[in-house]
Amino acid sequence: MRLKNILFPFLGLALSGCMSGQQPLDTLYANKDNNLALFFPSPIRQAVTGNDNFTFTYNRELAGYLGLLQGIPGPASDLLVITTDGSVYAFVIAFSDTLVHTYRFLRKVDRIGNERPDEESVSGMERTxxxxxxxxxxxxxxxxxxxxxxxxxxxxxxxxxxxxxxxxxxxxxxxxxxxxxxxxxxxxxxxxxxxxxxxxxxxxxxxxxxxxxxxxxxxxxxxxxxxxxxxxxxxxxxxxxxxxxxxxxxxxxxxxxxxxxxxxxx
The missing domain is CATH 2.60.40 (Immunoglobulin-like)
Structure with a gap:
């Protein structure tokens, strides 16, 4: 993460309030021998994994579009990524000995919501x-x-x-x-x-x-x-x-x- 020991007080908002209905999350598979390359439509601002079995690296200084996911054997976890335009992406992440795909290009439609609710993402929320x-x-x-x-x-x-x-x-x-x-x-x-x-x-x-x-x-x-x-x-x-x-x-x-x-x- 870009900030050491940073907390995400808006995580609940991103994962529930910004979603008009709970939707199933995609599962990403990773191992220690291969990088799963994720290309986002906007530069990555913050990212965090749920446990230490997985690492997600990205360019913290230049706010790049590319993130690399690796993992070791252990329980499944989750990955939360927030891009510079406020878009929130969330995935289930799991270990696999072999990877069918080693890269993925994300689109705006893959996001689960926005950290600052806009007209498209606030349906069902109380906002006057x-x-x-x-x-x-x-x-x-x-x-x-x-x-x-x-x-x-x-x-x-x-x-x-x-x-x-x-x-x-x-x-x-x-x-x-x-x-x-x-x-x-x-x-x-x-x-x-x-x-x-x-x-x-x-x-x-x-x-x-x-x-x-x-x-x-x-x-x-x-x-x-x-x-x-x-x-x-x-x-x-x-x-x-x-x-x-x-x-x-x-x-x-x-x-x-x-x-x-x-x-x-x-």
């Missing part, structure tokens, strides 16, 4: 337009104001800023700014929000828990050269404990640039 309108109106009002940045991190010409955090009811609104000071356009592969619990000096004690983003407002897919973009993330309300920090991790689509910003919130 009024809630989204409330988010949108408040986000627009927040973006009309200017803030002194709470935290800033810059790397290879890309500056990531956490401008302001607003607690409102059961949500937290994060005003974020990305500035591209380089001569190359920056395509956004992901911007993850994570809680980090542990010492910065003792990496082995780290625990990182992903925070599900309920709503995004004006989030760009691309930040053009020498331009900046401001947008809002809405996440469930949280309170940081002692030794906890908020982390924003920004990755580039079809590139290797990555910016990681951490901030202790009081």
């Amino acid at each position: 337009e009024g809630v989204d309108l409330r988010y949108a109106d408040y986000c627009r009002a927040l973006l009309q104001k200017e803030y002194r940045a709470m935290a800033t991190k810059q790397k290879r010409g890309i500056r990531l800023q956490l401008e302001h955090v607003v607690y409102d009811g059961g949500e937290v609104y994060m005003i974020i700014k990305i500035q591209n000071r380089s001569d190359i356009d920056f395509g956004m592969a992901y911007l993850d929000v994570v809680r980090v619990n542990g010492s910065q000096k003792r990496r082995a004690s780290f625990q990182e828990t992903g925070i599900h983003v309920r709503y995004t407002h004006d989030r760009p897919d691309m930040v053009r050269s020498h331009r900046s973009e401001r947008f809002v993330y809405v996440v469930p309300k949280f309170v940081m404990g002692d030794g906890e920090r908020l982390k924003l991790e920004l990755g580039e689509l079809h590139g290797s640039r990555k910016v990681v910003l951490t901030k202790k919130l009081r």
Whole structure:
């Protein structure tokens, strides 16, 4: 996995809420002598297997389309893959001495849903337009104001800023700014929000828990050269404990640039 010890709080949503009806999962077979190559229609952002009998490797830095599955004898498990467009793919995985196929090309229709429900995947779910309108109106009002940045991190010409955090009811609104000071356009592969619990000096004690983003407002897919973009993330309300920090991790689509910003919130 790209984040060590990361949890998936939205897994239940992806596997149940985003599916209009429970559908049987395809079974993939793997062994230790051959790679099963899986080609996805969008770059892989995150992936996890259910147990250590199976390994799924992919390019974590460049967000590639290819993933390689291998396995050793043992009980069957499952594989969850989330691509940069938010599509969720899930499979049963099992060991086999011989493989009939050593590659597979996935299509959008093979996904089980989307981590951020859209019009095609929310049938049967309770979601009102009024809630989204409330988010949108408040986000627009927040973006009309200017803030002194709470935290800033810059790397290879890309500056990531956490401008302001607003607690409102059961949500937290994060005003974020990305500035591209380089001569190359920056395509956004992901911007993850994570809680980090542990010492910065003792990496082995780290625990990182992903925070599900309920709503995004004006989030760009691309930040053009020498331009900046401001947008809002809405996440469930949280309170940081002692030794906890908020982390924003920004990755580039079809590139290797990555910016990681951490901030202790009081």
